[in-house]
Amino acid sequence: MSASTDTYVPKTRVGRITNFVDTRVGGSSIVKEFGRKIFPDHWSFMFGEVALYSFVILLLSGTFLTFFFDPSMAETHYDGVYVPLKGVEMSVAYQSTLDISFEIRGGLFMRQLHHWSALMFVASVSFHMLRVFFTGAFRRPRELNWVVGCVLLILALAAGFTGYSLPDDLLSGNGLRIIDGVIKGIPLVGTYISLLLFGGEFPGTDIVGRLYVLHILLVPALILLMIAVHLFMVVVHKHTQYPGPGRSESNVVGFPIGPVYAAKAGGFFFVVFGILAVIAANFQILAIWDYGPYDPSPVSAGTQPDWYIGWVDGALRLMPGVGEFVIFGRTISLNVLLPALAPAGLLFTLMFAWPWIERWVTKDHREHHILDRPRNAPFRTGIGVAGIVFYSVMWAAASSDLIATHFHVSLNDVTYWLRALFFLGPILGFIVTRRICLALQRKDREIALHGRETGRIVRLPHGEFIEVHEPLNDYKLYRLVNFESPEVLPAQPNKAGHIKRSEKLRGSLSRFFFEDRVAPVTRAELEAAHSHHAEVEAPAEKAEVSGR
């Protein structure tokens, strides 16, 4: 061991410093491992990067804000520069938020940057998850990383919610009041949870301080931890890649970290920062001085929660006022409990469990590193869109009053329509999406078999007009024919020869998912199509997708 330190003698000062560090921490092996590691390139892989960078910007701007924010709910009378609020009774938290906005140079910019980054963070996490879902990137070996991602989404919502409540303005106070109402609806322990959370009766003088600790310490620490686990697993698995010529399940095709990917990804951080700065410079968000300090009596009509809370608020609005009953002197209010928990519970359970559900139905236990084009997994794409529609209906319901006033329709009618769409929308979304996927697959098939339409019309000697089709080159052709199309896998008997009920359910789900399918073009078919083209173009029957 002792000899190894002497074999290499660096010549420059930088070299000496580098060598010093290297011989203490083993940097060479890290450089060897990561310096030229390959990452595939695709625009849709950027959502995850946007999420990561928004979070970094949140940490930077948030740290600045903590130097000036005071989470105390003690009463004070405003004596700052904003004239309309002079002398008004308010909490110290609200006053310090006003001071950050009006008296700290750059404070308003930091507040707006922080808030906009938070919206961007949740949005990019959501889009990233949709990308992963629709391309099947959650399949083996990445199921656990999908779960970590789901946890990160929940943590992102928690971070957003705890932050939203800090300024102690009218909006955040009313938001807290709604949360308090929902908590009180929990059977058995709801009242106690509410009393513990608020340190007594709502609103109390503790809640802002408590949420502050969660917001600046606990939640971000958990997010950082989860991000570390998330990225570690990305390194272990290597990144997925889209299908295409030269790309297989056993390789990764892309650019090396150094220099191209590091430059692109590193540069992209500054791009994200710059775009968020443009937004924060130009678009006002949460002008708390317009709303005033929290007071349990007033409320402004037409206010909206931050976008990512909207769907839960919308679910609360959609529920009809039924389901409150008293048994043995105890009140159960399903009118609050059901919309607050059921849709979120359903959505998150399906989200967490989906990799296992799909594996169970398809019995596909192989590793997948090549992504699916969404059209080539019509059932999954359909389910995903059904989920999006389900979410969006609730989200729209959170703005039902604004829809009514902007489009001059009755508020009640908007609610009735959305209630119907809550149930029908996902079903319609599934059917329409799956049909579109199948249609796109058939279009791909046609292009693979017969080439690209050139738009050039030729008149044959015997008078017939035909459109000339240009055959695809090998690379484009491979892109269209190289995919898997799972088939129906009927219920299988187990070793004892019985078909269990769960297996029957699996069989019928498999039928439901894969009954309608388009098979990839085979070589034989392509050859047949080509020889067919050589002959005179004869009228042919229409190809059909196999259907029920």
Added chain:
Amino acid sequence: MGDHSHGSPSTSGTVATAGQSDVEKFQDPGLPPHRPRRADKDPRAEKRAERQVAILFVISIIGTVLFFVGYFGIRLDDTIATLRFQNFTLGMGTAFAMLGIGVGIVHWAKTLMPDHEIVEERHEVRTEEDRRDAEQIIGQVLDESGISRRPLIRNTLIGAGVLAILPAIGIFRDLSKDMNPEVLRHTMWDAGVRLTRDPSGTPIKASDVTIGSAFHVIPEGLNEAEHKLEEKAKAVVLLMRLNPDELNVSPGREDWNYNGIVAYSKICTHVGCPVALYEQHTHHLLCPCHQSTFDLTQECKVIFGPAAHALPQLPISVDDEGYLVATSDFHEPVGPSYWERG
């Protein structure tokens, strides 16, 4: 395009046929040939790209200067316009500083750095050899610790571990000193407490309340109360006057209104928002948060939306001087339902 198909649906191949072999699959043609970029072929294009990157970096420098111009050059006064202008300058300065660097680096990577795609092999997440070694190590660890051979140690450790978590939960009990749900039943209202205007606290004469008018009301003495916000969160009331003929008064509530003047809790029975909107000609109260609608003529019964029970009514009368007073507290808890509400 469908016209170009061949054969019937059952033989066209569009229909799935079982047992497609790998022989029928297409050969991977490999990576497409690299297409050189302009900067790869033309030295002038390369120079131009280099200049563009440098210009973008200079834009970033200008952005940083702009930030400091805004920071030191704009004096905040008490007008929103100045604040907005400074926010704009600082923001756009930062934006140019960041975008200049970001776009510059990305442009550099895309035009001047090599764009040859490289192929790297994947490796198994876990090799069988590693698994066997790990299994052996874990077996040895378990064996040397003796945990599987000594269930008494194992079980008492599990028991101790589970119990040791409980104090970490129990210690949070004092998050709230007062845990009696009964506090939710009572408000500041009591017999003889005057109805006063929110937020000024001036008392209201019955004669001030004309038909069709509505008042936001707090109990007298609220502004001086020790726990002002907590009391206000339960005690706020809406006061309205209707033609007494329009009120459908249920038995037992005949003396709760005064000449058609009625008072109802302003706290929505859904999740507790203030029911702030009064539609005078329909006599409906609307909660702006979740659109629960209450009909004033039917003792604030829910007629639309997610709330499940009527707004509690505050029994009122007038005192000797003609001011409106409560004759008792609410007869039921105000606000959202809770387990102990009954």
